[in-house]
Amino acid sequence: MSTDLGVTPAPTKAAAAATASVAAVSPLPGVPKPDPILVVDNIVRQFGGMTAVNVPHLEVQRGIITALIGPNGAGKTTFFNLITGFDKPSSAPRLIGGPKSDHAARSMFNGRSVNNMGAAKVAQRGMVRTFQLTKALSRLTVLENMLLGAKDQPGENLFAAVIKPLWAAREREITLQAEDLLQRFKLLEKKNDMAGSLSGGQKKLLEMARALMSEPTMIMLDEPMAGVNPALTQSLLGHIKSLRDEGMTVLFVEHDMHMVRHISDWVVVMAEGKVVAEGPSATVMDDQAVIDAYLGAHHDTDLGDDSLLTDEVAEELAKEVELENRTEGDA
Amino acid sequence: MNEFLTTLTAIAASAFSPSTAALAIAAIGLNIHFGYTGLLNMGQAGFMLVGAYAFAISIVAGIPLFPAVLIALVAAAVFALVLGVPTLKLRGDYLAIVTISAAEIVRMIGRSSLLTDITGGSNGLTGQSYRGPFTDLSFLGDGQTTLGPFTYDNTGSNGWWVRLVAWSIVGILCLFVFLLMRSPWGRVLRGIREDEDAIRSLGKNVYAYKMQALILGGTIGALGGIIYVLPASVQADSMGRSMTFFVWTALLLGGAATVFGPVLGSIIFFALRLFVQGIAGQFVPDSIMNGQQAEQFSWILIGVVLMLVVIFRPQGVLGNKKELSFNVN
Ligand SMILES: Nc1ncnc2c1ncn2[C@@H]1O[C@H](COP(=O)(O)OP(=O)(O)OP(=O)(O)O)[C@@H](O)[C@H]1O
Ligand SMILES: [Mg+2]
Numbered sequence: 001m002s003t004d005l006g007v008t009p010a011p012t013k014a015a016a017a018a019t020a021s022v023a024a025v026s027p028l029p030g031v032p033k034p035d036p037i038l039v040v041d042n043i044v045r046q047f048g049g050m051t052a053v054n055v056p057h058l059e060v061q062r063g064i065i066t067a068l069i070g071p072n073g074a075g076k077t078t079f080f081n082l083i084t085g086f087d088k089p090s091s092a093p094r095l096i097g098g099p100k101s102d103h104a105a106r107s108m109f110n111g112r113s114v115n116n117m118g119a120a121k122v123a124q125r126g127m128v129r130t131f132q133l134t135k136a137l138s139r140l141t142v143l144e145n146m147l148l149g150a151k152d153q154p155g156e157n158l159f160a161a162v163i164k165p166l167w168a169a170r171e172r173e174i175t176l177q178a179e180d181l182l183q184r185f186k187l188l189e190k191k192n193d194m195a196g197s198l199s200g201g202q203k204k205l206l207e208m209a210r211a212l213m214s215e216p217t218m219i220m221l222d223e224p225m226a227g228v229n230p231a232l233t234q235s236l237l238g239h240i241k242s243l244r245d246e247g248m249t250v251l252f253v254e255h256d257m258h259m260v261r262h263i264s265d266w267v268v269v270m271a272e273g274k275v276v277a278e279g280p281s282a283t284v285m286d287d288q289a290v291i292d293a294y295l296g297a298h299h300d301t302d303l304g305d306d307s308l309l310t311d312e313v314a315e316e317l318a319k320e321v322e323l324e325n326r327t328e329g330d331a
Numbered sequence: 332m333n334e335f336l337t338t339l340t341a342i343a344a345s346a347f348s349p350s351t352a353a354l355a356i357a358a359i360g361l362n363i364h365f366g367y368t369g370l371l372n373m374g375q376a377g378f379m380l381v382g383a384y385a386f387a388i389s390i391v392a393g394i395p396l397f398p399a400v401l402i403a404l405v406a407a408a409v410f411a412l413v414l415g416v417p418t419l420k421l422r423g424d425y426l427a428i429v430t431i432s433a434a435e436i437v438r439m440i441g442r443s444s445l446l447t448d449i450t451g452g453s454n455g456l457t458g459q460s461y462r463g464p465f466t467d468l469s470f471l472g473d474g475q476t477t478l479g480p481f482t483y484d485n486t487g488s489n490g491w492w493v494r495l496v497a498w499s500i501v502g503i504l505c506l507f508v509f510l511l512m513r514s515p516w517g518r519v520l521r522g523i524r525e526d527e528d529a530i531r532s533l534g535k536n537v538y539a540y541k542m543q544a545l546i547l548g549g550t551i552g553a554l555g556g557i558i559y560v561l562p563a564s565v566q567a568d569s570m571g572r573s574m575t576f577f578v579w580t581a582l583l584l585g586g587a588a589t590v591f592g593p594v595l596g597s598i599i600f601f602a603l604r605l606f607v608q609g610i611a612g613q614f615v616p617d618s619i620m621n622g623q624q625a626e627q628f629s630w631i632l633i634g635v636v637l638m639l640v641v642i643f644r645p646q647g648v649l650g651n652k653k654e655l656s657f658n659v660n
Contacts, residue, residue, distance in 0.1 A: 084532070086528065086531070086532075118536075119528070119531040120531045120535055120536050120537065121534075123531070123532055123533060123534030124534040128532065128533070128534070130532070131529070131532070135526045135528060135532070136529075137522050137525035137526055137530075138525055139521070139524075140518070140521055140522060144522075147515070147518065148519065148533055148535075149533050151534065153515045155514045155515030156515045156516050156518075156519055157516065158511075158516055160514075160516075161510070161514035161515065161517065162511055162514065164514070171515065207529075210533070211532070211533075213533075214533060214534060
């Protein structure tokens with residue numbers, strides 16, 4: 001069984017480095033970062049007359065966990081779609097009649113332009129996303145779902161496909177990798193079940209695990225923990241942190257403030273399509289703009305109230321998970 | 332009793348007739364489209380017709396057999412490309428509409444009097460005009476052979492030779508589909524059938540895969556068209572909308588997304604029709620239902636059976652309930 005208990009450890013060296021890397025950045029919307037992996041400019045998306053997203057400039061720091069938060073309808077999912085190539089900015093450069101070049105949408109990922117690039121190409125570049133509404137491939141098994149995530153498969157070429165020896169070795173390799181991940185996500189027992197038969201939370205987990213199969217440079221998770229039980233959430237948060245510690249950049253959307261506080265190094269706040277605030281997770285909740293955007297009338301509630309998820313509680317949950325694992329292992 | 336035996340023999344004979352094999356081949360192609368990739372090709376008969384015309388016209392023009400087959404396959408591939416380029420980036424329904432109309436256009440062009448010199452217009456091309464090179468290849472010799480109750484020419488226009496070749500092709504294609512669909516390539520196709528966007532998010536070029544599937548299934552359909560016309564003649568109207576419907580029926584009866592489903596479905600399709608006609612001819616007096624009405628009745632029955640299958644066994648005869656039902660939920 002996995003020994004990953006999800007206990008919040010003392011900040012690792014990598015974690016401290018991640019926090020330190022943005023420590024000197026001033027908490028202003030659109031502020032430049034020392035080592036940005038993703039830089040976007042003039043991302044505007046209108047639906048009819050309504051502007052769903054309007055982000056003049058945003059940078060995402062490499063190697064840290066950035067949370068993107070904001071009330072329902074703030075435009076977070078739309079923003080994800082725009083930068084991953086699933087949707088096209090209204091401000092995208094056009095052959096005729098587009099916006100002026102200094103107002104046209106631009107995005108750079110990992111030092112290369114990903115303007116107007118299709119979703120598949122963006123993913124190949126190493127920016128892989130998951131969906132808020134899960135997209136499990138229902139009539140494929142859990143393992144097949146996972147294998148689809150892997151890159152560099154010679155067997156995905158039509159001409160090599162019929163000759164198994166050409167791809168059997170890679171297939172074995174990725175099967176092992178998939179089983180390892182499924183183990184972490186507590187889905188290994190289900191590997192031969194149809195993905196459609198999984199529960200909602202399990203589908204979320206599968207989708208995240210599948211995205212990790214491609215070993216992305218940057219992973220973008222749209223509400224990854226919605227519907228996942230708290231104990232497993234703890235363990236997966238630990239996993240996400242360890243991904244960060246290994247050098248992956250994580251950008252995730254989440255409504256659960258405790259989780260945001262718990263794992264993110266930097267927080268970007270959106271409201272009504274705009275980035276209204278940015279800052280380290282410990283302080284951004286105190287920003288007046290955030291409180292206004294977020295709560296409206298409920299000014300008396302403390303956004304960053306962590307009392308419900310102190311480290312003691314986390315530890316307790318983790319112990320429960322461990323116990324469960326032991327009994328499972330015995331059975 | 333004797334008559335009943337005759338019916339059974341006729342059913343068995345139709346089960347391995349070249350047309351059944353041709354239908355099975357076309358259904359194998361459609362299975363790659365619909366069963367595995369989820370592409371709604373409503374004009375498989377169009378692919379068959381393109382293949383049949385390209386093949387027959389090439390032979391008539393003096394091109395040898397194998398290059399003629401190759402030309403037919405390339406023609407079908409180009410046809411698929413032309414249909415796919417504008418539609419495969421759009422929602423599935425667009426492909427359906429475009430394939431229906433394209434198949435009709437091919438049929439109309441085939442039977443139009445403008446091209447009578449090439450296509451034979453509405454009379455079509457007779458079998459003798461293009462069958463020669465194929466029958467010359469036969470190693471079965473002349474004369475007849477009887478196997479059980481079946482007596483056919485060894486070679487002839489509609490004998491053992493065309494049956495042997497047709498069913499060998501069916502066998503090879505089944506093996507081919509099996510090999511393809513257990514591969515990572517097949518896995519991507521099935522993934523596309525489930526959710527294109529998910530596959531896109533994993534970095535696969537969905538458009539290219541759909542195009543490959545459309546071309547592959549279309550060329551297999553063209554091969555079916557060639558087999559269909561070898562023992563008969565090229566008639567635009569014999570491969571119209573109803574042929575597309577037969578292919579779909581065979582696929583859904585047998586089970587989409589299974590290797591043998593299309594083959595079994597084609598056999599059931601022809602057997603069922605003959606069975607109904609035979610039974611009706613024997614037990615229902617002519618005053619109630621004559622031969623022609625019995626045939627029409629058999630079509631109605633096939634329609635009813637198809638409806639029952641779709642409602643009660645959506646995965647077809649061979650499909651796995653859990654996995655391969657075609658009703659997307
Ligand atoms: N395809 C669309 N057509 C029209 N309007 C849309 C479309 N997609 C999003 N919108 C609108 O854009 C706004 C932003 O939606 P979006 O899904 O990005 O919000 P979100 O921040 O992800 O919210 P949530 O936290 O609830 O997921 C909403 O007002 C929504 O109604
Ligand atoms: Mg959303």
